[in-house]
Amino acid sequence: MKNTPAPVHYRVEAASLHAHLYRVTLTVDQPAAPQCLALPVWIPGSYLVREFSKNLQRLTAHQDSRPVTLRQTDKNHWEADCVASRPLVLTYEVYAFDNSVRTAWLDTQRGFFNGTSLCLRVQGQENRPHAIEVLSPQAHWEAATGLTPHKVDRRGFGTYLADDYDELVDCPFELGPFWSAQFKVGGVAHRFVVAGAPRSFDGARLIADTHKICETAIRFWHDRKRPPFKHYVFMLNAVDDSYGGLEHRNSTALICGRRDLPRAGDARQSEGYTTLLGLISHEYFHTWNVKRLRPAEFARYDYDHENYTQLLWFFEGFTSYYDDLLLRRCGLIDDATYLRLLNKTINQVMQAPGREVQSVAEASFDAWVKYYRQDENTPNATISYYTKGALVALCLDLTLRAQGKATLDDVMRALWARCKGGPMTEADLAATLKALGGRAYTRELAAWVHGTRELPLRPLLEGAGVQVQEDAAALQQSLGLRTADSSGVIQIKTVLRGGAAEQAGFAAGDEWLGIEVGGEGWRIAKLDDLTLYAGTHRKLTAVVARDRRLLRLELSLPVGVTTWRLSVGKTERVRAWLTGAA
Ligand SMILES: [Zn+2]
Numbered sequence: 001m002k003n004t005p006a007p008v009h010y011r012v013e014a015a016s017l018h019a020h021l022y023r024v025t026l027t028v029d030q031p032a033a034p035q036c037l038a039l040p041v042w043i044p045g046s047y048l049v050r051e052f053s054k055n056l057q058r059l060t061a062h063q064d065s066r067p068v069t070l071r072q073t074d075k076n077h078w079e080a081d082c083v084a085s086r087p088l089v090l091t092y093e094v095y096a097f098d099n100s101v102r103t104a105w106l107d108t109q110r111g112f113f114n115g116t117s118l119c120l121r122v123q124g125q126e127n128r129p130h131a132i133e134v135l136s137p138q139a140h141w142e143a144a145t146g147l148t149p150h151k152v153d154r155r156g157f158g159t160y161l162a163d164d165y166d167e168l169v170d171c172p173f174e175l176g177p178f179w180s181a182q183f184k185v186g187g188v189a190h191r192f193v194v195a196g197a198p199r200s201f202d203g204a205r206l207i208a209d210t211h212k213i214c215e216t217a218i219r220f221w222h223d224r225k226r227p228p229f230k231h232y233v234f235m236l237n238a239v240d241d242s243y244g245g246l247e248h249r250n251s252t253a254l255i256c257g258r259r260d261l262p263r264a265g266d267a268r269q270s271e272g273y274t275t276l277l278g279l280i281s282h283e284y285f286h287t288w289n290v291k292r293l294r295p296a297e298f299a300r301y302d303y304d305h306e307n308y309t310q311l312l313w314f315f316e317g318f319t320s321y322y323d324d325l326l327l328r329r330c331g332l333i334d335d336a337t338y339l340r341l342l343n344k345t346i347n348q349v350m351q352a353p354g355r356e357v358q359s360v361a362e363a364s365f366d367a368w369v370k371y372y373r374q375d376e377n378t379p380n381a382t383i384s385y386y387t388k389g390a391l392v393a394l395c396l397d398l399t400l401r402a403q404g405k406a407t408l409d410d411v412m413r414a415l416w417a418r419c420k421g422g423p424m425t426e427a428d429l430a431a432t433l434k435a436l437g438g439r440a441y442t443r444e445l446a447a448w449v450h451g452t453r454e455l456p457l458r459p460l461l462e463g464a465g466v467q468v469q470e471d472a473a474a475l476q477q478s479l480g481l482r483t484a485d486s487s488g489v490i491q492i493k494t495v496l497r498g499g500a501a502e503q504a505g506f507a508a509g510d511e512w513l514g515i516e517v518g519g520e521g522w523r524i525a526k527l528d529d530l531t532l533y534a535g536t537h538r539k540l541t542a543v544v545a546r547d548r549r550l551l552r553l554e555l556s557l558p559v560g561v562t563t564w565r566l567s568v569g570k571t572e573r574v575r576a577w578l579t580g581a582a
Helices: 166-171 203-222 271-286 314-329 337-348 360-364 387-403 406-417 424-438 442-449 459-464 477-480 498-502 529-534 572-576
Strands: 008-016 022-030 035-038 056-063 067-070 070-074 079-081 088-095 105-107 111-115 130-134 143-146 146-150 158-162 174-175 181-185 188-195 231-239 244-247 251-257 466-472 480-484 488-497 511-517 520-523 539-546 549-556 562-568
Touching: 056 070, 056 459, 067 158, 070 231, 130 166, 143 188, 143 231, 146 466, 158 166, 166 244, 174 188, 174 231, 181 203, 188 203, 188 480, 188 549, 203 271, 203 337, 203 406, 231 539, 244 271, 251 271, 271 314, 271 337, 314 337, 314 387, 314 572, 337 387, 337 562, 360 387, 387 406, 387 442, 387 459, 387 572, 406 424, 424 442, 477 480, 477 498, 498 549, 511 529, 520 529
Parallel strands: 008 130, 188 231, 231 251
Antiparallel strands: 008 022, 022 088, 035 079, 056 067, 056 088, 070 079, 105 111, 111 174, 130 158, 143 174, 146 158, 181 188, 244 251, 466 562, 480 488, 488 511, 511 520, 511 539, 539 549
């Protein structure tokens, strides 16, 4: 144990690929007596208590080859009844079969893990250097991580170092026979690894496009100066069908559908690929906005409990505003495509009755029990701090631009300087807006962030040269319903507050079987059948099944429900905003 490179040392190996088990050996050079150990209940960036300890098993402890008694004190804490200052060795297994970016995975094809799933925290030694030694589960595999290598082989297996526990668990590992490429931006080495890519994958195009995104983001924050990290790793897992990402200090774990990857010999840009580029842009922007500039409440994470903040509308919402905007600025999408993406965000917010119930500050605070625990009532009771937060950013940017003193870009950079790329509060944002915008933005923040009234989107967009038209809404939206029709049955997922379906008495979970209209009865299999059989009738009887009872509901089909369609009106003005000019 003498030559371990850090006082806290983890060895990670595969216990069984078929059983999806990692074996972890943790050596604590100088334990306390007793020594307390804990596994996090959540992973920063994903605001839900996930109870990672449910996957930990067969925990044992030894000192000088003699067993040490362990006592579990609650769901995620253990106490080792050891002697102080002699190396304490703990071994345990972690079940890893969650194919998401948040926990851990291990099978014959691939391995992935976050330290929050695999690394017990040695209480009292969180601030000391940590080492992690990762052994290769299969001969042909490679390893990738944002951690600093200490002694690793050319495939990336070996020992890595972290300054403290926070850094250790903020640097996930990707293991496997992945595709990999390197590039340099702003003087910093970047690596992109892709697991599960099909043969058609056009890696060169992904790298060229990612390079543009990184360059634009670095210039956004620092102009020509170096970014605040020494190297960066994108870890993308391509699967049949999934989407998501999790930000880290100098890496990100991403998941996407294989169909969304660019294909060799096909120069078109699919909608799926544009979405993937938006995800890459989003997570990379987080390297500054939430991993460094971050809520004061996240100055030090508490891994044992929910970490509450009212500011996710800023960190997720503003990041969502800039992810697509930076795609436009680096030329990966055009004005029309950008407005189409913005349009989608606007319609999502306008179609959520919960925007009149909850402010984005409340939505941020409640993320742990609401945004991350969605159910049939979510659209009625909550508003997404991602989508509405992005629109708050839009409104602030367009207001600042209209007043001609500054842009939101200037505000972001000034905030970064003011908070030294560290913890911030809403007061810091308010002070920065006032300093750069030439007046206080108290009223706007109160109404848009802490209030539930509509945002002044239309006048601000029109002022920026965007044309706003209203189209008839799709049938689901007109009826105030969200449905899933599969195998010939219309399943009601959500009944929107104040809509025609709610007035008629529909409930989530109902199966909509048929309609009676003009003296006829029809079995319907999809929502479109409604217009087919109802014709010009505005009143009909809906037949639904609820808990095996058949109910007849009197439904009036509404008229005049609309959604927005944005298009480029005054090209010059739109261009000035979208290209980042003042
Ligand atoms: Zn995000």
